[in-house]
């Protein structure tokens with residue numbers, strides 16, 4: 001039987017630490033620059049240097065590269081760490097749109113962008129902590 005070789009990690013596929021750092025930096029630059037990301041910008045500290053470092057460290061391990069976040073802080077407990085911030089569908093979608101834009105800007109290959117967006121969606125959706133009111137609640141007469 002033919003031997004199955006391990007595929008490249010996402011970390012290797014996007015181009016390692018330098019490319020990942022570029023992507024994270026672009027993500028926070030866009031968050032600061034573009035008014036459409038205001039809902040998530042206001043949740044973050046004024047100076048986002050720490051945010052940049054932490055997302056870079058986290059994504060490094062999340063994409064199969066060095067576990068830089070866990071080495072420093074232990075288990076990320078990502079959902080618990082996001083509980084102080086009200087995250088609903090709008091915030092989730094701003095985060096995802098900002099990341100999609102950043103990946104595009106730094107020239108991540110299209111197939112990889114799609115793969116990553118799928119995984120980012122799962123994580124971002126899991127971070128939601130607000131009950132959304134369905135628009136047609138009133139139709140139920142409650």
Ligand code: HEM
Nearest residue numbers: 040043044051054055058081085087091092095123124127
């Ligand atoms: C769904 C929308 C999201 C919103 C509104 C959001 C917002 C925030 C905010 C306000 C912080 C705290 C400030 C900071 O330390 O930068 C934070 C921290 C963080 N976020 Fe998010 N985030 C979202 C999704 C995500 C996703 C999808 C990931 C990973 C793929 C992620 C990874 C992180 C990490 C690693 C930290 C640092 C945690 C720590 O304090 O150690 N976030 N986020």
